[in-house]
Amino acid sequence: MQQPQPGYPPQQQPGYPPQPGYPPQPGYPQQGAFPAQQPSHPQYGYQQPPQKRLDPDQMPSPIQVMADDQQNRGGVFVTNEKGLVPPLVTTDFIVDDKGNASPRYIRSSMYSVPVTADLLKQTAMPFCLVISPMAETVGTEQEPPLIDFAALTGSPTLGPVRCARCKAYMCPNMKFVDAGRHFKCAFCKAQTEVPMEYTQYINSMQQYGRVPAEMALGAYEIVATKEYCRNNTLPNPPALVFVIDVSYNSVKNGLLETLCDNIMTIIQSMPTDEAGRSYTRVGFITYSSTVHFYNIKGTLAQPQMLSVGDVGDMFVPLLEGFLERPEDSGPVLQQLLEMLPVLFRDNRDTETILLPAVQAGLEALKAADTSGQLLVFNTTLPTYPAPGKLINREDRKLLGTDKEKQILAPQSTDYNELGQACSAAGVCVQLFTCNNAYVDAATIGQLPRLTGGQTHKYTYFTADVDGPRLIHDVIRVVSRPTAHDAVMRVRCSTGVRATEFYGHFFMSNTTDIELAAIDADKAVGIEIKHDDKLTAEDGVYIQAALLYTHRSGQRRLRVLNLALSVAQQLADTYRSADTDTIVNFLTKQAIWALRETPPRQIREGLTSRCARCLAAYRRHCASPSAPGQLVLPGSMKLLPLYTNCVIHGDALHGGSDITCDERACAMYRALTADVATSCALTYPRLLPLHRLREGDTPAMLRASKDKMEDQGIYLLENGVHMLLWVGSAASPELTQALFGQPSPQAIDTSVRELPVLDNELSEAARELVDQARRQRRVYMRLTVMTQNSPAELQLRRSLVEDATIGPSYVDFLLDVHKAIQKLM
Ligand SMILES: [Zn+2]
Numbered sequence: 001m002q003q004p005q006p007g008y009p010p011q012q013q014p015g016y017p018p019q020p021g022y023p024p025q026p027g028y029p030q031q032g033a034f035p036a037q038q039p040s041h042p043q044y045g046y047q048q049p050p051q052k053r054l055d056p057d058q059m060p061s062p063i064q065v066m067a068d069d070q071q072n073r074g075g076v077f078v079t080n081e082k083g084l085v086p087p088l089v090t091t092d093f094i095v096d097d098k099g100n101a102s103p104r105y106i107r108s109s110m111y112s113v114p115v116t117a118d119l120l121k122q123t124a125m126p127f128c129l130v131i132s133p134m135a136e137t138v139g140t141e142q143e144p145p146l147i148d149f150a151a152l153t154g155s156p157t158l159g160p161v162r163c164a165r166c167k168a169y170m171c172p173n174m175k176f177v178d179a180g181r182h183f184k185c186a187f188c189k190a191q192t193e194v195p196m197e198y199t200q201y202i203n204s205m206q207q208y209g210r211v212p213a214e215m216a217l218g219a220y221e222i223v224a225t226k227e228y229c230r231n232n233t234l235p236n237p238p239a240l241v242f243v244i245d246v247s248y249n250s251v252k253n254g255l256l257e258t259l260c261d262n263i264m265t266i267i268q269s270m271p272t273d274e275a276g277r278s279y280t281r282v283g284f285i286t287y288s289s290t291v292h293f294y295n296i297k298g299t300l301a302q303p304q305m306l307s308v309g310d311v312g313d314m315f316v317p318l319l320e321g322f323l324e325r326p327e328d329s330g331p332v333l334q335q336l337l338e339m340l341p342v343l344f345r346d347n348r349d350t351e352t353i354l355l356p357a358v359q360a361g362l363e364a365l366k367a368a369d370t371s372g373q374l375l376v377f378n379t380t381l382p383t384y385p386a387p388g389k390l391i392n393r394e395d396r397k398l399l400g401t402d403k404e405k406q407i408l409a410p411q412s413t414d415y416n417e418l419g420q421a422c423s424a425a426g427v428c429v430q431l432f433t434c435n436n437a438y439v440d441a442a443t444i445g446q447l448p449r450l451t452g453g454q455t456h457k458y459t460y461f462t463a464d465v466d467g468p469r470l471i472h473d474v475i476r477v478v479s480r481p482t483a484h485d486a487v488m489r490v491r492c493s494t495g496v497r498a499t500e501f502y503g504h505f506f507m508s509n510t511t512d513i514e515l516a517a518i519d520a521d522k523a524v525g526i527e528i529k530h531d532d533k534l535t536a537e538d539g540v541y542i543q544a545a546l547l548y549t550h551r552s553g554q555r556r557l558r559v560l561n562l563a564l565s566v567a568q569q570l571a572d573t574y575r576s577a578d579t580d581t582i583v584n585f586l587t588k589q590a591i592w593a594l595r596e597t598p599p600r601q602i603r604e605g606l607t608s609r610c611a612r613c614l615a616a617y618r619r620h621c622a623s624p625s626a627p628g629q630l631v632l633p634g635s636m637k638l639l640p641l642y643t644n645c646v647i648h649g650d651a652l653h654g655g656s657d658i659t660c661d662e663r664a665c666a667m668y669r670a671l672t673a674d675v676a677t678s679c680a681l682t683y684p685r686l687l688p689l690h691r692l693r694e695g696d697t698p699a700m701l702r703a704s705k706d707k708m709e710d711q712g713i714y715l716l717e718n719g720v721h722m723l724l725w726v727g728s729a730a731s732p733e734l735t736q737a738l739f740g741q742p743s744p745q746a747i748d749t750s751v752r753e754l755p756v757l758d759n760e761l762s763e764a765a766r767e768l769v770d771q772a773r774r775q776r777r778v779y780m781r782l783t784v785m786t787q788n789s790p791a792e793l794q795l796r797r798s799l800v801e802d803a804t805i806g807p808s809y810v811d812f813l814l815d816v817h818k819a820i821q822k823l824m
Helices: 062-073 117-123 149-153 196-207 248-252 255-268 331-343 355-367 414-424 446-451 463-479 570-575 579-593 599-620 639-647 660-672 675-682 732-739 760-776 792-798 809-823
Strands: 075-078 093-096 106-108 112-114 128-131 175-177 182-184 191-193 219-223 239-245 282-287 291-295 304-308 372-378 427-433 455-457 482-492 496-502 513-519 524-530 540-549 555-567 685-688 713-717 721-726 781-786
Touching: 106 540, 106 555, 106 579, 112 117, 112 570, 117 524, 117 570, 117 599, 128 482, 128 540, 128 579, 149 196, 149 219, 239 248, 239 255, 239 355, 248 255, 255 331, 255 463, 282 331, 282 355, 291 355, 355 372, 355 414, 355 427, 372 463, 372 482, 414 427, 414 446, 414 513, 427 446, 427 463, 446 513, 446 660, 455 463, 455 660, 482 496, 482 524, 496 579, 513 540, 524 579, 555 570, 570 599, 579 599, 579 639, 579 660, 579 675, 599 639, 599 809, 639 675, 639 809, 660 675, 713 732, 713 760, 721 760, 721 792, 732 760, 781 792
Parallel strands: 075 093, 112 555, 239 282, 239 372, 372 427, 427 455, 427 513, 721 781
Antiparallel strands: 106 128, 128 524, 175 182, 182 191, 219 555, 282 291, 291 304, 482 513, 482 540, 496 524, 540 555, 685 713, 713 721
């Protein structure tokens, strides 16, 4: 998709009709967005242009774009130059770090940055980064090496080498001057004296012809010294506290028993040190209308329960024995897990608390002087009279209207205040909601939002159907790479700086992103703005530094570097654009803006931005063409499609066809999504299962009903839902092989997994389902549906090229085209 200059060929769409032929839209707003007459559009009655039906196959296709990129960019991506555009996130590739951090850690919306703010403004593109500092490596890729300067130099106090002025860390872009006695900072241009011990270390490395990692790689870690720790004291290993709802609801839906049956498996899935010893101490809190702590010290005959009488005044009734390494607690821990379901079997509490239970976890970790994670399991809206009590304000009719703020903003500030207190103590809250009614995720989800956690929701939870899913997700949460008690700072070279930040974290100033935790599955979106003219010879340098506590208790710095080019010509910026990153960021930004701006205005803003971006390309970069022709930049030809998908996706649109809790969770998901995740959320993967052969995944199809045959069986997944659709004319051979049934009508659609049958197709299909869950890092629930059943509506909502919720892709593209022409 990089196309050589000059003569950058416009992507002309053959068969695209010149205007007129497009029906006039009464009340059409200025900048080409929605017809103004739509109120809250449960079923969007978009008018099809009756005259000319365009061939959707002529529209730019994501399938083709992904396939071309795989073809042209698969293999090894060597990061040895500034401004290199990485392969798409959907492409299989291996990164060879030669001075710039892997795109798995950091992606930019553009790799060639306009020289001035004015030039950038003309493109209507955001200059932004999506950073996933703890992302996992793939295949043979190297983990960032860990450098211990104190050990390397024999000087115990030598910490990271940094610029004296802007505090940027030593990196491949620093230049040694003055015979190696000073280095010149790539970010602020100040010169810093090189510490003597460091000079000796470089010299000794060079004698052996080696370059220190921090001068050669884009990503590396440095062992931090005491001055990088709270109170100048090396930290304890982060701990893990299970905070478990033991109310009547939790007993009845099987949550309590499922957890107790599986907590040992969860604990055993956590990484250990080389000797196989646990890094992590665990603790237990239970709650319904009051809070209980447990002493699980290994020397006890049995675990001890201590209740807190007044939940309005939380204190920790025990200091010793609350947090223990699993192996030290041994049989006492086992006894506790056997005891809990029995102890609360007859609990009649249906009204529960939540906030005091989380507070209890926070106070316990603070008392133990450690950071960590609270795994909070809850089942209901906390309505018990106690701090954090909430009322049921569910009113899904408001979703999608100007009044939706009323139900999407927190109903009280209590949870935000506690979230901030958790963040300040380096305590991350992971919320696992196993509910069967409204829980007000918009309010209670503030705890994970401010602490780098997530709200994981299992609606209509029953243990046998959803238990395995829950346990898989909990295992992922405790075992994935995670930075605890972290703070991230993004430094930029002179002329640009980080200004806006989106994700799950807390900020108490304008530069430091405070992350009680950040894990491999989360990203932060950051907007970069010009404050001066750039120079082409210098480029734009970015350094993201994440200071964190490793699982082992070691304090570390992870440094990620990225060098971008500077563009004098807009064509260079367009050629280097990464549409997936742009869409990820604009979605985050739009969700955040919903707090203050009516949703319709935000959707119109996104459409208008898309049109302005493409109009600027046409005006400044494309060769002259007929006015009726649609001209799209090669790297951004999917922007209209993805804009339409985002505008009508659950996070931004979410009308009355989803619940308020689902809407809140969709917003959290998009706020934290890395680019690979947002890609799937934006445009789902549709696979024809009937064409499945062992070891060979069939090619993805465009997300449209037109691509689905009545004879087929299809799997659609987007990282949240996994829908299996059985066509009404699917053959007996097919339904027999996959479901053990002679016809589509005979299939039991209530199953949550494909039955295990001994044939090639069944095996390949089950493997595909597993693979998708691994790839998306979440255990998606499988929903089976047959053609023309009511359940089919869910699938139709996910077929994003069709006109189900909003206009079809074809119609939206026509709208955008019309808006572009107005701008020319
Ligand atoms: Zn500097």
